Each structure stands twice: as C-alpha cells, then as structure tokens.
Amino acid sequence: MRNVISWKLRRLVKTVPFYLMLGIPLLLALILIRSEINDGADSAASLLCMTQSNIASMLDLLAGLFAALCITHDLQNRFVSAAVMTGNALSSILISEFLGFGCTVFAAVFVPSLTVYIIGLALFGLGEGIVIGAVVGMILNAIFSAGVYALICVAAFGLVIPFSFIVKSEGSSCIVNLLILIACWSGVQALFELVANEPAVETLFSFTAFGQVFLMCAGNLSGFELFKSFGIAAVSLAVIYGVTYIILKKQELK
Secondary structure (H helix, E strand, O other), X not given: OHHHHHHHHHHHHOOHHHHHHHHHHHHHHHHHHHHHHXXXXXXXXXXXXXXXXXXXXXXXXXXXXXXXXXXXXOHHHHHHHHHHHHHHHHHHXXXXXXXXXXXXXXXXXXXXXXXXXXXXXXXXXHHHHHHHHHHHHHHHHHHHHHOHHHHHHHHHHHHOHHHHHHHOOOOOOHHHXXXXXXXXXXXXXXXXXXXXXXXXXXXXXXXXXXHHHHHHHHOOOOHHHHHHHHHHHHHHHHHHHHHHHHHHHHHHHO
16 A cells, blocks of 8 residues: 555656646745735734735645546545645644644644544544544644634534535545545635635635634634625535536546
8 A cells, every 4th residue: 555655646746737736826825925024014923824824725725726636637546635635634733723822732632633543544544534533633623722613613514424425436435525525625715815815805715724714713703704604615615516526427428
C-alpha cells in the first residue's frame, strides 16, 4: 500500500495541474496580504487575523481544486483527495487554535483528533479512517472554541450524508464521496473569499468550509444571518452534487 501511494504521489507531482493548484491559491493569498499591508493595516492584530483567514481560505481552495481533479480525472485516486481534505481540516484547527486561542486549547483539540484519526486508520482503513479523524477534529474544535452554534453546524453535515449515495460508485465508499464533494464545495467558497476579500461575502459563504464554519459561529451573528448562511450552503451543495452526478453519469456512459 505504501509503495502504491508513493507512486501515485510521484505521478501527481509531475503533472501541471498540481503546480497550478499549489501556486494559484498561494499567489492570491500573498497578493491580498501585500495589498492589506500597503493600504495600512489598523494594527498588527488585525493583520494577523487577516493573514490567518487568507491561509485558511488558501487551504480550502487547494483542497477543493485537488478534489475536483480527482473526481474528473481519476476516480480511483479518491483516497488521496480525502487525505488532502483531512490535512486541510486539521490545518484549519491548527491555525485557529494555535494562533487564536493559545497552546492549551490547541493541544486539547488537535492531539485527541489526531489520535482518533490514527486509530481510525488502523481499524477502518485509509478512506473511512481519514473521514472519522476529520469529523472528530471538527467536533472537538466546535466544543472547545465555538460552542453550541458550531455543534449545530456539525450536526447539519449529517443531514447531507444520504445525498452521498447519489454519487456512490463501485469500490468507493459513500462517506469518502461525501468528503470529496464537501472539499469541492469548500474550494468554491474559498475562491469567492480570496477574489472578493469582503466581510459580507465571507459571512455568506463561511458555512461552506471546514475552517471557516467555526469562525462564523464564534461571531455575533443574528438568527437571520445564520439562516441566510444555511440557505447559501444548501444551494451550493445542491449545485456541487448536481455537477458531480452529471460527470459520473457521463463517465459511466463512456
């Protein structure tokens, strides 16, 4: 298994899309950070917060592009996409907890989620183990940093699990399918954030990314804004599922 993964990663690194996926989000993030510095940030704290957000968005966009590539080019490579999405989720936890809330909370969230992730790998294999680790990391992050609203959002992800059966293909877990679709969905949201760089856009689309959902829920959002975010998320998810379903159907016809 290790040799197979190593071979697939080496093959991926040789492709042009890999460098595009790596370079475009990084370039966008650096441009936005530079423009903020040139305009004059209000304080060092606000600059750090903005940099944090851009890094999280860059990770989301990278994961989304990677997942989209796996869906459209190589369905057998889904486990690699799941691994990238897990790295994105854990990186978001690292960024928000370590820089935002301190080492104590970071250790309380990151270490248990990483432990469960490793146990999941041992018991359930690569695909489901990665998903379990990511979900547990989300829940722990919600409990320690954002409270009740974030737990509601995590529970809402459970409502979309049945839709994953729509895109289930032979030899591929529906849970892994779901994770990959959320990665694509997350990438769309991150692209809006990086291009627009507007707080209103970030609020509207924040529910659609693993890293940003907790930032949204930790804020002082009114009930209407929370409902609006759920609505945007539902529409976004429907579009992603629809496009993916069409792609898979076309590949089946071939």
